[in-house]
Amino acid sequence: MNEKRPRDVVAAxxxxxxxxxxxxxxxxxxxxxxxxxxLEGPPGLAKTLACRALAAALEGEFRRVQFTPDLxxxxxxxxxxxxxxxxxxTTMLGPIVANVVLADEIxxxxxxxxxxxxxxxxxxxVTIGPQSFPLPDPFIVMATMNPFDTDGTxxxxxxxxxxxxxxxxxGYPDRREELxxxxxxxxxxxELVRAxxxxxxVLAWRAQAHAVHxxxxxxxxxxxxxxxxxxxxxxxxxxxxxxxxxxxxxxxxAKALLAEREYAIPDDVRAVAPLALRHRIxxxxxxxxxxxxxxRVLESLISSVxxx
Amino acid sequence: MRxxxxxxxxxxxxxxxxxxxxxxxxxxxxxxxxxLSADTLHPRAGASFHLVVSLRLSExxxxxxxxxxPFLGSLQVLGDTRTxxxxxxxxxxxxxxxxxxxxxxxxxxxATFDAVDALDGKAKEYATNPLGLRIQATASPHSLMxxxxxxxxxxxxxxxxxxxxxxxxxxxxxTQEPESSPEPQPMPSAEELLREAxxxxxxxxxxxxxxxxRNAVRRMVGARDGETLADVIDRAAQLDRRLLSVLxxxxxxxxxxxxxLPAAISDARESLNEAVA
Numbered sequence: 001m002n003e004k005r006p007r008d009v010v011a012a013x014x015x016x017x018x019x020x021x022x023x024x025x026x027x028x029x030x031x032x033x034x035x036x037x038x039l040e041g042p043p044g045l046a047k048t049l050a051c052r053a054l055a056a057a058l059e060g061e062f063r064r065v066q067f068t069p070d071l072x073x074x075x076x077x078x079x080x081x082x083x084x085x086x087x088x089x090t091t092m093l094g095p096i097v098a099n100v101v102l103a104d105e106i107x108x109x110x111x112x113x114x115x116x117x118x119x120x121x122x123x124x125x126v127t128i129g130p131q132s133f134p135l136p137d138p139f140i141v142m143a144t145m146n147p148f149d150t151d152g153t154x155x156x157x158x159x160x161x162x163x164x165x166x167x168x169x170x171g172y173p174d175r176r177e178e179l180x181x182x183x184x185x186x187x188x189x190x191e192l193v194r195a196x197x198x199x200x201x202v203l204a205w206r207a208q209a210h211a212v213h214x215x216x217x218x219x220x221x222x223x224x225x226x227x228x229x230x231x232x233x234x235x236x237x238x239x240x241x242x243x244x245x246x247x248x249x250x251x252x253x254a255k256a257l258l259a260e261r262e263y264a265i266p267d268d269v270r271a272v273a274p275l276a277l278r279h280r281i282x283x284x285x286x287x288x289x290x291x292x293x294x295x296r297v298l299e300s301l302i303s304s305v306x307x308x
Numbered sequence: 309m310r311x312x313x314x315x316x317x318x319x320x321x322x323x324x325x326x327x328x329x330x331x332x333x334x335x336x337x338x339x340x341x342x343x344l345s346a347d348t349l350h351p352r353a354g355a356s357f358h359l360v361v362s363l364r365l366s367e368x369x370x371x372x373x374x375x376x377x378p379f380l381g382s383l384q385v386l387g388d389t390r391t392x393x394x395x396x397x398x399x400x401x402x403x404x405x406x407x408x409x410x411x412x413x414x415x416x417x418x419a420t421f422d423a424v425d426a427l428d429g430k431a432k433e434y435a436t437n438p439l440g441l442r443i444q445a446t447a448s449p450h451s452l453m454x455x456x457x458x459x460x461x462x463x464x465x466x467x468x469x470x471x472x473x474x475x476x477x478x479x480x481x482x483t484q485e486p487e488s489s490p491e492p493q494p495m496p497s498a499e500e501l502l503r504e505a506x507x508x509x510x511x512x513x514x515x516x517x518x519x520x521x522r523n524a525v526r527r528m529v530g531a532r533d534g535e536t537l538a539d540v541i542d543r544a545a546q547l548d549r550r551l552l553s554v555l556x557x558x559x560x561x562x563x564x565x566x567x568x569l570p571a572a573i574s575d576a577r578e579s580l581n582e583a584v585a
Contacts, residue, residue: 217563263563263568264563265560266563270536299340300427307536
């Protein structure tokens with residue numbers, strides 16, 4: 001095992017972030033699982049702080065892009081500018097060239113900007129003019145979406161949502177946590193997170209997670225979980241893609257590594273399944289019409305498959 | 309005829325208004341967990357112990373209606389406490405029934421809860437797991453009294469059975485006798501199941517043996533299909549403390565890789581030895 005542990009990062013993040021355990025764990029799962037994270041929740045719930053703190057804890061390069069309706073793809077990936085002294089074009093790389101990129105309110109930018117970002121997420125390189133530039137490794141995009149204030153937003157298509165390894169719903173803190181927030185932030189500025197690991201450690205964790213054993217019955221359980229989303233259901237239009245199967249397996253391995261195990265257990269799979277499936281299922285309009293939460297439908301689908 | 313039609317119409321109207329009233333009285337909820345457990349699976353005869361019915365719902369409710377406790381047979385109910393914790397995370401309803409009973413194996417049938425499933429709007433009857441207990445005899449005067457009472461009741465039952473058999477033998481035989489249902493098997497005790505798990509691992513130290521041992525211990529703690537290790541440990545308050553190390557050790561033996569399997573089985577056997585001791 002690597003000397004630096006993912007658990008140290010979790011502890012360091014909680015020195016700054018009060019509560020939001022699910023968010024912190026989801027960020028680590030995304031990081032170790034080698035995918036990108038979609039954070040959905042109302043403003044003011046420490047989404048940006050969590051991403052910034054994660055980059056600081058890992059001594060990684062952090063960039064934040066506020067998505068707006070007038071944003072252009074070149075504002076993210078970069079552009080070619082003419083250097084008058086040298087009399088030639090030079091490339092100015094955009095803010096996407098960093099280890100941790102926070103795409104704030106991703107649904108506020110038009111489709112072509114979203115598409116440029118999501119292509120970079122998939123290919124892990126950007127192309128400006130005739131040249132391609134590889135993105136740093138590790139490279140993780142954390143995108144935020146506000147589910148309430150949807151006027152003037154551009155809904156992300158399902159195919160693009162599929163590019164995110166996991167989606168986490170950020171909820172309000174409970175009373176005890178909110179009291180902790182008051183005590184921690186009323187008297188001082190936000191404390192900087194201490195660096196407890198580095199980007200090479202993240203790459204080592206990914207290799208370790210890749211080696212986590214996933215027993216045959218767990219693989220079948222994962223396949224069943226995804227298959228049940230494709231069966232005819234009153235509240236589901238389209239089920240999850242095979243990418244969801246891979247995502248659950250990756251996340252279950254990452255979850256086992258977080259628990260410092262070299263094998264995954266049914267609890268790991270069941271815990272990560274909602275994170276990997278929620279944004280990959282096309283729920284019917286009937287859930288809104290009948291006032292039913294999509295999370296509850298997903299919960300019932302998951303609980304209909306008995307774990308091994 | 310006209311009178312008859314009028315009466316039929318009144319009855320139909322009454323039926324039509326009654327049915328929605330029954331449906332409306334059911335709460336619209338999402339049941340996340342509904343379990344029946346006991347603070348010990350091998351209580352002493354005559355001594356009080358607790359049966360716990362836990363119902364976890366996704367909704368925030370002030371009260372829970374239409375929950376039926378199971379038929380407790382020969383167990384004597386000494387008290388009943390209900391608690392309800394409701395928050396934005398949902399509702400946890402717990403009903404703790406203090407009971408005592410005579411020695412012997414008993415299987416308590418499931419508790420039931422009638423509600424409308426919030427996901428599909430259909431009325432459903434939810435049921436817990438059944439619970440097998442083996443109440444052990446004690447040498448205390450109180451238990452002797454209980455035993456004497458059981459003997460008197462048993463004697464009376466035997467006499468009744470004898471009379472019944474004599475009456476039945478005197479009846480003319482029918483051409484085809486219905487098949488008699490098999491006798492219900494008594495639930496093995498916790499110690500027996502732990503020993504069974506330990507012996508299974510000793511005689512068959514393979515993945516299959518580990519799975520069989522895991523199943524035996526899961527059966528012992530009343531784990532249902534669909535419950536994971538976390539669910540079972542979540543009920544740790546009602547679990548025997550010894551099992552808190554046995555369950556994760558067996559989980560490891562069931563799911564680790566082939567290279568680690570011998571060490572995992574060895575650890576699981578050690579945990580089982582400690583638990584049995």
